Amino acid sequence: MLRIGFVGAGNIAQALTRGFIAAGLTKGQKIIASDPFPQIIKNFELLGTQTSSENRVVMEQSDIVFLTVKPENIPAVLSSIRPHVYKRHLLLSTVMGVSIQDIEQTLPPATRVMRVMTNTPVLVRNGASVFVCGSSVQSEDEAITRQLLEAVGTCDKVPESLVDTITALSGSGPAYVYIIIEALADGAVRMGVPRDLAYRLAAQTVLGAGSMVLTTKTHPAQLKDNVTSPAGSTAEGLHFLEQHGLRTALIGAIEAATQRCKQINKEAKEQTSNGCSRN
Template sequence: MLKIGFLGGGKMAHAMAKGFIAAGLTKGDHIRASCHPNDTASLENFRELGAEAITENPPVVRNSEIIIISVKPQIVPTALGQIKGMVDKSRLFLSIAMGITINELESLAPENARVIRVMPNTPVLVREGASVFVRGTNATDEDANITRKLLTAVGSCDEITENHMDAVTALSGSGPAYVYVLIEALADGGVKMGLPRDISYRLAAQTVIGAGLVVRETKEHPGVLKDNVTSPAGSTAAGLHYLEEKGFRSAIIGAVEKACDRCREVGDVYAGK
């Protein structure tokens, strides 16, 4: 049972904690989280897991083997500054703070800290997350293996180079929001055509789940799978034609591009550029 501490108790931290418990990697009473005193919802969410939820960072660090930095990017310097003199090399730091590079994390963290930068997404809550990580200077192969074990327990995991992190954030980090809009739109279309709303939402959600699994499991190109569903002069062909007329692909590509640009802007701010 891993002893895991969260510096910050927001939605992603709670999703990861819940996923780790569901995967059997830890238990509620092995988790500690620090939350803002006014964030009563986050404090209660962690306490409902059986975790210790408090309003100070040092006790979380003292009693944890793995420290997940899950505060907002602008709070990272303050949070790490509070623990800079109290940590030995036995602890591994995983940061999910957007835009904070490995170099910046290592400069803020305790000297010679073992740091890994991670980008998960919210489906870790149901153990279907898409996560990546980047090793810091002092991170060992064992650290990478522990990180991979944590992340694969709640979804998929890939090791990448840091220059790809902004694009990953824009695609899989922000991607669930794009998919939720798609599900909502599919369901609205079903309702427009006469389906009850509850059935429309179930059908839309399951359709997205099923299509994603087919892409993942068959490893077929999505274009080939699309062609397999599209009969000559059929309803799918008519629907796809309408999507092309409305720039559906271009809109999705543009969303990823804009999100990536924003990640870079945030990174530049914290790098002092």
């Protein structure tokens, strides 16, 4: 079984861990995480894993290491693990705004680095993930990365230039969908449906619609037309949504989130350069 480590034991590390264990890729005893915050460590231990307050220990006990920390912490993290990176290690970074080049130039030559963008639905093995290959990765590294990410959802290989927009879509997207589910349920409650039932029906409706797109491979517009009868209730609802700019708002949300990602990238790059130069 794979020996997996996490430098940073927050939400995404915990979600990936639950997914990997549920998929049978590894066992809790084969996973170790480090984090400076005792409460986060405690939450991770509840998954049946090993923990440590030292990043060094994670490197020593793992072959595959996820860097799951905040961008502002990456200079200190890279400095702490640099003396403990060996040829056996495959590093997968989920750190927003930190490019593969930023990581590679800080670690020993020929370090195998992958950049991964994933989202919290990996917890229920329905994540939407992408990955970018570093300059020193081998074909088997890509195969392992696919094995890990496909065990907890879908995954695609992409150029690094797309990561910001994909982060805005898939990384932030669950938050947009949760608001849509809540709003759909609120509308049903307003019209007399009990709240528990409204939430359940709204969530299942979103899940079913997404499954239809993925399974049938039919264009969403065609699927929309298939349930829109002339002068019917769906047509009336769609007209209301168009009047109030739902489509424009969602497109704008992706654009705004992408621009914020780019801004964070710029700030992270400056901080990484400054932090690494001090080290």
